[in-house]
Amino acid sequence: MSFGAISTAAGLSLFQTSALSALMFTGASQFALVGVVGAGGSVWAGAATAALLGTRNALYGLRLSSILDRSGPRRLPAAHFVIDETTAMAIARESPAESRFAFWATGVELFIFWNLGTLAGALATHLVPDPKVLGLDAAPPAAFLALLAPRLRAREPMAIALAAGLVTLVCLPFVPAGVPLLIVAVLVAVFGVMRSRR
Amino acid sequence: MWAGVLVACAACYALKLAGLSLPAGVLQDTRVQRTIPLVPVALLAALIATNTFSTGNHLVLDVRAAAIGVAVVAVLLRAPFLVVVASAAATAGLLRLL
Numbered sequence: 001m002s003f004g005a006i007s008t009a010a011g012l013s014l015f016q017t018s019a020l021s022a023l024m025f026t027g028a029s030q031f032a033l034v035g036v037v038g039a040g041g042s043v044w045a046g047a048a049t050a051a052l053l054g055t056r057n058a059l060y061g062l063r064l065s066s067i068l069d070r071s072g073p074r075r076l077p078a079a080h081f082v083i084d085e086t087t088a089m090a091i092a093r094e095s096p097a098e099s100r101f102a103f104w105a106t107g108v109e110l111f112i113f114w115n116l117g118t119l120a121g122a123l124a125t126h127l128v129p130d131p132k133v134l135g136l137d138a139a140p141p142a143a144f145l146a147l148l149a150p151r152l153r154a155r156e157p158m159a160i161a162l163a164a165g166l167v168t169l170v171c172l173p174f175v176p177a178g179v180p181l182l183i184v185a186v187l188v189a190v191f192g193v194m195r196s197r198r
Numbered sequence: 199m200w201a202g203v204l205v206a207c208a209a210c211y212a213l214k215l216a217g218l219s220l221p222a223g224v225l226q227d228t229r230v231q232r233t234i235p236l237v238p239v240a241l242l243a244a245l246i247a248t249n250t251f252s253t254g255n256h257l258v259l260d261v262r263a264a265a266i267g268v269a270v271v272a273v274l275l276r277a278p279f280l281v282v283v284a285s286a287a288a289t290a291g292l293l294r295l296l
Contacts, residue, residue, distance in 0.1 A: 002283040016203050023207035026214075028238060033206055035245050040254040043202030051209040053241055055234050061217015062225045068218065079215035135290030138265035141249040142286030145266065148242035149273045151235075160236055161243035168244040172252050181244045188240035192233025 003030055003114075004121025006139050009131035010038030014122050021118040025111060026083050028147050029053045035140040036178045045178025052185045060087040067091075067099045081107030160188065261293040 007017040012034060020030045029050035036046035061082045067090055068078050081103065090103035128134055152158050164184045171180040217225065225231070250266045251257055265286040272282040 002280055012199065012203075016199060019203060020207065023204070024210045026210055028242065029206070029210050032241065032245055033203070035249050037199075039248050039252065043199050047202045047206035047209070049241060049245075050206040051213065053238055054210040054213045056238055057210070057214045058217035058220075058225060059231070059234050061214055062220075063217075065218050075218050076215070079218050080211060082214040082217060133291060133294065135261070135265065135287035135292070135294065138250075138262045138290035139283050139287045141246045141262065141266050142269035142272075142283045143279075144242045144245045144249065145269050145273055146279045146282040148239065148246065151239050151242075157236070157239045160239050164240035164243040165247040168247040169251060169257060172248065172257060173255055177248075177252075177254055180248060181241060184240050184244040185237060188236050189233055192236045193229045196229045196232040 001117040001121035001124075002139060002143055003027065003034075004118040004123070005125045005131075005136060006031065006038070006121075006143065007034040007118075008122045008125040009136040009139075010034040012037065014119075014126065017122045018115070018119060021115045024050065025080060025114065026054055026057060027114075028084075031140065031143050031147065032181075035144065036181065038137070038140060039177055041176070041178025045176070045182065049178065049181045049185075052182075056084075057082050060084070063087060064090060064103065067096050068103065078103075078107075081111065083107075083110075085110055160191075164188065261290045264293055265290040 003021065004017055007020065007030070008014065012020075017034075020033065024030050024033075032053050033043070033046040033050040036049055037043055061079065064082060064087060069075055086103050086106045089106040090099045093099040093102050125131060125136070128136075131137065148161065152161060164187075167184055167187065168180040171183055175183070246266065250262050251259065268289040269282050269286040272285045277285070
């Protein structure tokens, strides 16, 4: 629901909003794309941010590749469901068969509810003349916060989050909207690689 | 707009499929393993900063700052996702009415 509302308020059409939920189907990336567009950035800066946020799904796929069939044609639909929730549910199971079942069941269920919710949120927001009156411009940062919070359980990610926020605000007046995010992505990648060399 | 939306969808699907299909060695590199989890932390924090404290290229302090404060409290109270988002939106909406 919240994604549909935020996306429509950011200026995406009903079809574009639904396409994101059906075809992208990875929440943080979807919120990022519409968050950048809603804040006045170009759709390409939004697309780049969405893809960067999607890199973690590749690691999930790696973890799931021992459970799921790696080579058969079934991996093509399976890949679409490789997200935070399905990975968490699948790796929490004891046997490979239970893991497979948990993966598909969670994936299909989430896919249905996520898409229905998106449609409901988008349709409801279409009825509102000015999204700002409902405070919908304050919804994206709250959504990002809710997505970020579970990743902050240690001191290092907390420090990285604070530094990233500061760097973003310092860069913001000097570069086009959306670009500070890409600067932050490059910096954190360099930091990550340097740190693991030690 | 459509081109950006569809390219982003394709890129996200390709990343998911890459994890399932690539030879394990590529992604098992320790540098890759330890860097990728940091990316969403940094990007989500950067997105919070831009969407709360800016409009276009200008830094601004408005009702969204109060709204994110309410969202922080909701997260600390372990409120569900929709409640966090709705409480922030309601805060901004109500403050604008005043």
